Amino acid sequence: MYKEPFGVKLDFETGIIENAKKLVRKLSDMKGYFLDEQAWKELVEKEDPVVYEVYAIEQEEKDGDLNFATTVLYPGKVGKEFFFTKGHYHAKADRAEIYFALKGRGGMLLQTPEGKAKFIEMVPGTVVYVPPYWAHRTVNTGNEPFIFLAVYPADAGHDYGTIKEKGFSKIVVEEDGKVVVKDNPKWKE
Ligand SMILES: O=C(CO)[C@@H](O)[C@H](O)[C@H](O)COP(=O)(O)O
Numbered sequence: 001m002y003k004e005p006f007g008v009k010l011d012f013e014t015g016i017i018e019n020a021k022k023l024v025r026k027l028s029d030m031k032g033y034f035l036d037e038q039a040w041k042e043l044v045e046k047e048d049p050v051v052y053e054v055y056a057i058e059q060e061e062k063d064g065d066l067n068f069a070t071t072v073l074y075p076g077k078v079g080k081e082f083f084f085t086k087g088h089y090h091a092k093a094d095r096a097e098i099y100f101a102l103k104g105r106g107g108m109l110l111q112t113p114e115g116k117a118k119f120i121e122m123v124p125g126t127v128v129y130v131p132p133y134w135a136h137r138t139v140n141t142g143n144e145p146f147i148f149l150a151v152y153p154a155d156a157g158h159d160y161g162t163i164k165e166k167g168f169s170k171i172v173v174e175e176d177g178k179v180v181v182k183d184n185p186k187w188k189e
């Protein structure tokens with residue numbers, strides 16, 4: 001009936017949560033995600049870098065319960081585009097989420113199913129509220145790992161398919177040494 005409460009240590013420097021399940025996403029796992037396909041291919045063939053790691057403490061998929069996870073998103077670019085997470089809607093689309101930035105700098109791209117997009121900058125201490133129904137992707141715009149904690153309903157799930165197919169309507173690129181959020185030329189509604 002009652003589950004056992006627990007506390008775990010989250011290392012703010014490395015993002016590692018003790019006893020968490022670790023997931024690693026390499027650039028080769030992200031075929032079709034970046035705008036510059038040639039630059040993606042070259043970088044995969046050259047070194048296939050780790051783009052991000054996730055340390056998750058997850059419960060059974062029941063409503064009312066909570067999961068939490070840190071993400072360590074490495075600095076880098078594919079062409080002009082900064083490294084990002086795949087991005088997803090929640091499988092139960094109305095499930096909201098809270099992100100809390102711990103280290104480095106970056107931001108979150110959010111998008112409604114109709115393609116209305118928003119970019120929110122994140123520095124250590126920024127808390128982002130992801131409302132129900134918004135897809136979300138984080139982007140590392142700095143030159144050190146961007147680390148954040150996410151807290152989300154245990155039954156939220158992930159729907160990666162829509163974003164994998166259509167992407168986000170905005171992209172985050174470096175132009176003349178500046179971070180620029182612009183329209184994605186490949187975006188189709
Ligand atoms: O939003 C959540 C959970 O709902 C985060 O924990 C991400 O799962 C993580 O930042 C990796 O990003 P994705 O590969 O899942 O898009």
Ligand SMILES: [Fe+2]
Nearest residue numbers: 090097136152
């Ligand atoms: Fe999420």
